[in-house]
Amino acid sequence: MEKTENxxxxxxxxxxAVHDLRKEYYVGDETVVALxxxxxxxxxxxxxxxxxxxxxxxxxxxxxxAGLEKPxxxxxxxxxxxxxxxxxxxxxSFRQSHIGFVFQSYNLLPFMTATENVALPLMFRGVxxxxxxxxxRKMLKRVGLADRTEHYPGQMSGGQQQRVGIARAFISHPDVxxxxxxxxxxxxxxxxEVMDMIRDFARSYNQTVVLVxxxxxxxxxxxxxxxxxxxxxxxxxxxxxxx
Numbered sequence: 001m002e003k004t005e006n007x008x009x010x011x012x013x014x015x016x017a018v019h020d021l022r023k024e025y026y027v028g029d030e031t032v033v034a035l036x037x038x039x040x041x042x043x044x045x046x047x048x049x050x051x052x053x054x055x056x057x058x059x060x061x062x063x064x065x066a067g068l069e070k071p072x073x074x075x076x077x078x079x080x081x082x083x084x085x086x087x088x089x090x091x092x093s094f095r096q097s098h099i100g101f102v103f104q105s106y107n108l109l110p111f112m113t114a115t116e117n118v119a120l121p122l123m124f125r126g127v128x129x130x131x132x133x134x135x136x137r138k139m140l141k142r143v144g145l146a147d148r149t150e151h152y153p154g155q156m157s158g159g160q161q162q163r164v165g166i167a168r169a170f171i172s173h174p175d176v177x178x179x180x181x182x183x184x185x186x187x188x189x190x191x192x193e194v195m196d197m198i199r200d201f202a203r204s205y206n207q208t209v210v211l212v213x214x215x216x217x218x219x220x221x222x223x224x225x226x227x228x229x230x231x232x233x234x235x236x237x238x239x240x241x242x243x
Contacts, residue, residue, distance in 0.1 A: 014041035021074035049222035100169035139167040159190035
């Protein structure tokens with residue numbers, strides 16, 4: 001079968017490519033520049049950390065990469081697809097097929113069990129209910145929650161909820177997983193466990209992970225660290241994972 005144009009592009013392009021990305025916000029009569037002509041690429045299978053203090057622009061950059069906000073100028077490409085030009089329905093479909101998220105606040109649905117939460121990405125892909133629930137239980141076992149499959153978020157600790165979030169993010173083997181301060185609400189021991197899981201899943205499936213954090217200890221898990229200051233990349237260095 002002949003490859004589509006997007007598939008051809010994905011085979012020769014980096015997983016993520018950012019070209020002259022700029023983002024401005026308007027507050028009254030004032031223009032606030034959050035991102036200033038950023039240019040970088042992220043390879044397939046790379047664990048890349050976007051590192052910076054509060055106000056550096058890292059969360060804005062994550063929103064741009066994930067297509068949650070439109071850039072003022074420039075482009076974002078994922079797998080050869082120009083994400084920054086997709087319409088809302090196209091973006092929703094693209095994210096369901098290619099993107100996973102791990103959030104600081106877990107973002108689990110409180111009225112669904114751990115199994116049902118993890119199975120959600122497969123439901124959006126049209127996977128049959130029995131198949132997706134079986135896959136979700138298998139993923140929960142992998143993150144050490146085989147005895148919590150029928151528990152609701154309110155019945156689990158923060159660390160357990162984040163494990164559910166990780167299982168949900170990786171269950172459909174997306175091309176890219178965005179992790180936004182994934183350990184911000186966790187203690188130090190659970191932080192290590194969660195980061196080990198994210199790294200191990202990414203390595204197992206050769207997936208690209210973009211980790212956003214202000215914590216230098218989390219940055220040490222990365223293959224590469226992009227440091228942002230006032231919306232600019234001020235350094236692009238190897239992380240401890242490859243040193």
